[in-house]
Amino acid sequence: MRRRIKKGICKLCASINSYLRYVRRVWLTRKLRLSVQGINICCGLQELPGYLGIDFSADADLQLDLAKNDLPFMDNSLDVVICISAINYFTRSRAREIVKEVYRVLKPGGIARFGVQDMDSIARRYVEKDREFFFQKLPDGSERFEGPTIGDKFAAWFYGYAIKGTPCQYFYDYESLRFLFERAGFSIIEQKAFRESRLENIEKIDNRPDQMFFLEALK
Numbered sequence: 001m002r003r004r005i006k007k008g009i010c011k012l013c014a015s016i017n018s019y020l021r022y023v024r025r026v027w028l029t030r031k032l033r034l035s036v037q038g039i040n041i042c043c044g045l046q047e048l049p050g051y052l053g054i055d056f057s058a059d060a061d062l063q064l065d066l067a068k069n070d071l072p073f074m075d076n077s078l079d080v081v082i083c084i085s086a087i088n089y090f091t092r093s094r095a096r097e098i099v100k101e102v103y104r105v106l107k108p109g110g111i112a113r114f115g116v117q118d119m120d121s122i123a124r125r126y127v128e129k130d131r132e133f134f135f136q137k138l139p140d141g142s143e144r145f146e147g148p149t150i151g152d153k154f155a156a157w158f159y160g161y162a163i164k165g166t167p168c169q170y171f172y173d174y175e176s177l178r179f180l181f182e183r184a185g186f187s188i189i190e191q192k193a194f195r196e197s198r199l200e201n202i203e204k205i206d207n208r209p210d211q212m213f214f215l216e217a218l219k
């Protein structure tokens with residue numbers, strides 16, 4: 001008897017949770033439609049006019065841990081989803097789910113723009129021992145890339161650059177990221193040059209041209 005009551009309560013809690021998630025999706029989607037054209041997931045300090053910034057940092061417009069939460073928007077509700085220098089912070093299996101989520105929330109014809117550190121070009125620079133690239137300095141004189149040697153600096157794109165204790169989880173080339181977009185169902189998937197895009201304001205969106213490739217996909 002007790003077990004049955006417990007089971008019933010668990011079922012009720014699950015239904016309430018799923019209903020609350022639905023209400024949140026509807027509410028956020030409506031709010032979004034009135035104010036922005038799209039979302040910038042893992043926005044960090046990037047402020048893009050017309051986009052709702054989502055990040056697990058408290059400075060974002062919407063604070064959300066995307067390793068654990070799906071996008072709180074209705075299916076087919078957004079025009080654009082942007083994700084720059086961030087999909088490598090998720091395991092490949094979570095990244096696959098996130099790309100599926102991006103597909104779900106985009107309207108037919110909607111655009112996803114992803115930029116991520118390019119294993120292909122960075123590996124080439126590693127093999128060529130490109131010291132000029134790996135030992136760049138920031139304006140304050142500190143090292144731009146993590147690690148004391150070229151090998152460590154290269155390995156940091158697999159294991160380093162921890163944010164809130166979580167280092168990079170995966171390293172992509174265009175083909176491996178494209179595969180996730182194909183599996184999610186995107187109809188057109190293209191590699192784009194830095195700031196080459198169907199999107200307006202692309203000069204405010206793309207960054208780190210010396211280390212990233214850019215993928216643009218249409219639902």
Ligand SMILES: C[S@@+](CC[C@H](N)C(=O)[O-])C[C@H]1O[C@@H](n2cnc3c(N)ncnc32)[C@H](O)[C@@H]1O
Nearest residue numbers: 042043044055056064065066067084085086089
């Ligand atoms: C290298 S920064 C890139 C920021 C920005 N997109 C840019 O281009 O400058 C990676 C961002 O991903 C965010 N991030 C990493 N893991 C996350 C997670 N699980 N949920 C939400 N945001 C996350 C970090 O907080 C950080 O702002």
